[in-house]
Amino acid sequence: MTLLLIGVGIMLLGGVSALLASGSPRLPVALGIGGVAGGAILGLIPTLRVLLGGQTDSLQHAWSVPYGAFSVELDPLSAFFLLPILTVSLLAAIYGGEYLGGLRGARCLGAHHFFFNLLVASMVMVVLARNGVLFLVCWELMSLASFFLVTFEDENESARAAGWTYLVATHIGTAFLLALFVLLGHGGAGALDFAEMAARGQAGLVDGAGLLFALAVVGFGTKAGFMPLHIWLPEAHPAAPSHVSAVMSGVMIKTGIYGLLRVLTFLGAPAPWWGWLLLAIGASSGILGVLFALAQHDLKRLLAYHSVENIGIIALGLGVGLIGMSYGSLPLLVLGFGGGLLHVLNHALFKGLLFLGAGAVLHSTGTREIDHLGGLLKRMPWTGVAFLIGAVAISGLPPLNGFISELLIYLGAYRGATEPRSLAGLAVLAVIPALALIGGHATACFTKAFGIVFLGEPRGSAAARAHETGLAMRVPLVVLATGCVAVGFCAPWTIGVLGGVVAAVSGRPAGELAAELAFASEALSTVVVVSVGFAALVALLAVGRSRLLAGRQVSESVTWDCGYASPSARMQYTASSFAQPLTLLFDKVLRTRRHFAPPRGLFPLSRSTFHTATPDVFQEHVYAPGFAAIDRTLGRLRWLQHGRVQLYVLYIAVTILVLLVWKLG
Amino acid sequence: MTLWLDTLLILVFLTNLRLLGSSRLGASVRVVALQGVVLGLLALASRGGDLTGHVLFLAAVSMALKGVVFPRLLFRALREARVRREVEPFVGYTSSLLVGAAMLGLSLWVGTRLPLPTAVASPVVVPVALFTILSGLFLIVSRKKALTQVLGYLVLENGIYIFGVALAQEAPLIVELGVLLDVFVAVFVMGITMFHINREFDDLDTEQMASLKD
Numbered sequence: 001m002t003l004l005l006i007g008v009g010i011m012l013l014g015g016v017s018a019l020l021a022s023g024s025p026r027l028p029v030a031l032g033i034g035g036v037a038g039g040a041i042l043g044l045i046p047t048l049r050v051l052l053g054g055q056t057d058s059l060q061h062a063w064s065v066p067y068g069a070f071s072v073e074l075d076p077l078s079a080f081f082l083l084p085i086l087t088v089s090l091l092a093a094i095y096g097g098e099y100l101g102g103l104r105g106a107r108c109l110g111a112h113h114f115f116f117n118l119l120v121a122s123m124v125m126v127v128l129a130r131n132g133v134l135f136l137v138c139w140e141l142m143s144l145a146s147f148f149l150v151t152f153e154d155e156n157e158s159a160r161a162a163g164w165t166y167l168v169a170t171h172i173g174t175a176f177l178l179a180l181f182v183l184l185g186h187g188g189a190g191a192l193d194f195a196e197m198a199a200r201g202q203a204g205l206v207d208g209a210g211l212l213f214a215l216a217v218v219g220f221g222t223k224a225g226f227m228p229l230h231i232w233l234p235e236a237h238p239a240a241p242s243h244v245s246a247v248m249s250g251v252m253i254k255t256g257i258y259g260l261l262r263v264l265t266f267l268g269a270p271a272p273w274w275g276w277l278l279l280a281i282g283a284s285s286g287i288l289g290v291l292f293a294l295a296q297h298d299l300k301r302l303l304a305y306h307s308v309e310n311i312g313i314i315a316l317g318l319g320v321g322l323i324g325m326s327y328g329s330l331p332l333l334v335l336g337f338g339g340g341l342l343h344v345l346n347h348a349l350f351k352g353l354l355f356l357g358a359g360a361v362l363h364s365t366g367t368r369e370i371d372h373l374g375g376l377l378k379r380m381p382w383t384g385v386a387f388l389i390g391a392v393a394i395s396g397l398p399p400l401n402g403f404i405s406e407l408l409i410y411l412g413a414y415r416g417a418t419e420p421r422s423l424a425g426l427a428v429l430a431v432i433p434a435l436a437l438i439g440g441h442a443t444a445c446f447t448k449a450f451g452i453v454f455l456g457e458p459r460g461s462a463a464a465r466a467h468e469t470g471l472a473m474r475v476p477l478v479v480l481a482t483g484c485v486a487v488g489f490c491a492p493w494t495i496g497v498l499g500g501v502v503a504a505v506s507g508r509p510a511g512e513l514a515a516e517l518a519f520a521s522e523a524l525s526t527v528v529v530v531s532v533g534f535a536a537l538v539a540l541l542a543v544g545r546s547r548l549l550a551g552r553q554v555s556e557s558v559t560w561d562c563g564y565a566s567p568s569a570r571m572q573y574t575a576s577s578f579a580q581p582l583t584l585l586f587d588k589v590l591r592t593r594r595h596f597a598p599p600r601g602l603f604p605l606s607r608s609t610f611h612t613a614t615p616d617v618f619q620e621h622v623y624a625p626g627f628a629a630i631d632r633t634l635g636r637l638r639w640l641q642h643g644r645v646q647l648y649v650l651y652i653a654v655t656i657l658v659l660l661v662w663k664l665g
Numbered sequence: 666m667t668l669w670l671d672t673l674l675i676l677v678f679l680t681n682l683r684l685l686g687s688s689r690l691g692a693s694v695r696v697v698a699l700q701g702v703v704l705g706l707l708a709l710a711s712r713g714g715d716l717t718g719h720v721l722f723l724a725a726v727s728m729a730l731k732g733v734v735f736p737r738l739l740f741r742a743l744r745e746a747r748v749r750r751e752v753e754p755f756v757g758y759t760s761s762l763l764v765g766a767a768m769l770g771l772s773l774w775v776g777t778r779l780p781l782p783t784a785v786a787s788p789v790v791v792p793v794a795l796f797t798i799l800s801g802l803f804l805i806v807s808r809k810k811a812l813t814q815v816l817g818y819l820v821l822e823n824g825i826y827i828f829g830v831a832l833a834q835e836a837p838l839i840v841e842l843g844v845l846l847d848v849f850v851a852v853f854v855m856g857i858t859m860f861h862i863n864r865e866f867d868d869l870d871t872e873q874m875a876s877l878k879d
Contacts, residue, residue: 645814646755646806653802657771664778 015117032113173222224256242359286312335412399531701731
């Protein structure tokens with residue numbers, strides 16, 4: 001525990017000294033990255049010890065804030081979320097040093113590093129905090145630090161707008177959390193300590209647990225990106241620098257999932273509808289998220305929608321687990337929560353990898369527009385292969401890590417179908433088609449993203465001039481890609497770690513859960529055997545190919561020239577044309593806008609153009625009109641604000657007088 | 666002693682009325698200075714016979730600040746800003762006096778209703794304190810010039826001071842000094858602000874600041 005708090009201290013110290021050293025071109029970068037690196041490495045030691053050992057570690061300190069206490073604890077649930085927070089932040093910090101290297105001297109990087117370190121430190125504190133006040137303070141710090149990171153390029157109108165969207169969304173979420181904690185802790189002094197809340201939950205003393213759960217879903221769901229509350233993700237992630245997107249999408253949105261799980265431990269036995277609600281949210285986030293991702297042309301916006309999709313998958317897992325918990329079915333509980341939690345870690349790995357890969361593409365070509373890229377695999381082989389591994393992993397294809405966690409949720413769903421309680425089984429059965437639909441579309445979407453960006457020929461001069469990035473940007477990619485492969489292949493042996501985490505969420509003893517995990521581990525080892533066989537086959541084919549080619553002339557030519565004598569890069573599939581069959585099928589949902597000026601006449605003289613845009617349906621049809629209506633309503637009060645100091649004082653004076661007279665009269 | 670106290674309180678009341686009806690900036694500054702001196706005497710009178718060094722010291726500092734330092738600061742600001750010496754009210758002088766009468770009525774009514782923690786030295790203390798506070802607020806609200814806003818603020822502060830004299834028998838020295846320092850800094854800052862407003866808008870008229878709203 002002490003090590004972890006020292007680590008947080010080092011991060012903050014690095015951030016503050018980076019801010020103070022803003023004048024120098026190199027010093028803030030070194031101090032900022034050094035702070036995160038030192039803090040993360042120190043923090044990983046206790047994190048791994050708790051995860052592998054299973055014991056908890058806590059620290060209490062008095063705090064003069066009302067209802068507050070500096071109370072922190074590292075239990076398996078916190079440690080499980082700390083692992084991706086620390087590793088992905090560390091890798092992103094190293095990557096960021098080179099990513100922003102071109103701006104050295106031109107821009108105040110000290111502030112950027114300060115907020116980055118503050119974000120990492122506050123995320124660590126959010127998962128450690130064991131007091132409502134401390135938790136909310138760290139939560140707000142996290143939101144504010146990430147707001148300043150999103151608006152790094154504040155000279156761009158779009159970055160400022162994205163920042164506002166994020167700030168409004170996150171504060172609406174926090175408002176719900178505030179209500180949640182006020183309702184949870186109305187029992188007097190010490191009532192906001194998590195230990196006390198958990199004890200009251202266990203004893204079944206919580207009134208209106210359903211309302212509290214709903215508040216938690218909205219409050220934490222805004223941060224996590226549950227579907228109708230997700231609108232800040234596709235705005236903020238493209239606007240932020242890529243390593244910040246990797247941290248925000250990879251780990252920061254997971255603090256929402258953490259918060260939801262932590263609050264679940266305060267609410268006692270769950271009602272069945274909680275699980276149903278999470279299943280519905282998960283299915284809609286997953287399916288709509290991946291559909292919107294398919295329709296995007298902006299690489300980072302596409303990845304942002306995939307975050308919504310993956311949060312949906314996590315919610316499906318948690319929903320299965322909750323249904324298991326409320327019906328007392330152990331297999332559902334273990335496989336659902338286990339799959340959902342494992343997907344948290346996996347998504348951090350591959351989404352971090354994909355955002356860093358997209359950042360490398362952006363860094364070397366200067367564009368996020370998929371239709372301007374192409375042929376990058378030959379120019380950036382490291383980035384290309386790492387991106388491919390990430391793409392396979394996120395599509396949930398074996399043998400990589402995405403498949404493992406989705407398989408656990410599938411297994412849970414099948415086990416639910418064979419349970420004698422038919423109602424639970426029915427609900428859980430719906431998970432299977434939802435997951436299948438998500439997986440299929442994700443594969444299509446990443447075939448599009450990888451195919452258009454990395455394969456074929458460059459569609460523009462920027463892509464043609466692309467070059468591989470430096471070591472500091474390549475190493476994090478390689479580490480994360482290795483992580484994706486390693487989790488995929490080592491799953492049968494490491495899955496036991498989840499036992500302690502699921503025990504912390506469900507309140508069941510870890511020993512009870514071990515049998516179910518053994519069942520999952522058995523299924524996973526079959527998967528690994530098949531995967532190893534597949535890998536061996538691929539290796540065999542590769543060796544055979546190089547044998548056959550040995551001593552022969554090898555020449556290279558274009559992949560496919562459509563039978564034309566002189567093909568041009570413009571004849572290739574574009575991102576929109578590749579996705580069109582699928583997007584047309586779901587046009588009712590997506591409402592893609594097509595601007596098409598077709599060529600006229602036999603010898604068309606005017607330029608013909610085609611352009612599509614798929615704005616977010618919720619943003620267009622729910623939030624924009626809703627906020628416009630609020631603006632109109634409140635605009636009627638605009639006359640109150642006229643800029644005269646005298647009248648402002650008059651308002652205050654009259655209010656006080658009226659109160660005085662009312663009180664005395 | 667009550668006679669002295671009442672006389673001083675009535676003097677404060679009269680200075681307030683004079684402020685409400687005054688059309689000249691210079692006269693207003695002088696009246697506020699007078700009020701400050703009267704307040705210092707009031708602090709002495711409220712103690713009755715037992716004048717400790719602490720009370721004397723505070724009264725002296727208070728009188729020096731309010732009677733000498735502030736008027737000097739304000740007159741300097743007036744000179745440097747070279748403004749017209751008129752008050753330029755939103756509400757006319759006669760109407761201001763009528764409003765003052767209404768405020769006096771309100772203060773007397775509140776004075777009879779307001780529950781107080783301790784007995785006060787004189788029945789007019791609370792109404793006069795309230796009336797001073799309200800007059801200060803009214804000056805802030807009804808006058809255009811930034812300088813009158815500072816005067817209004819000082820009068821408001823004086824009203825709170827009377828309340829303090831009436832109620833808190835023995836406030837710690839550090840608190841009273843802190844309050845004085847507070848007022849001093851406030852006047853100082855407002856003086857600087859006035860200077861900047863004047864430079865920016867070529868006028869001390871706060872009306873101009875309405876153009877700053879969005």
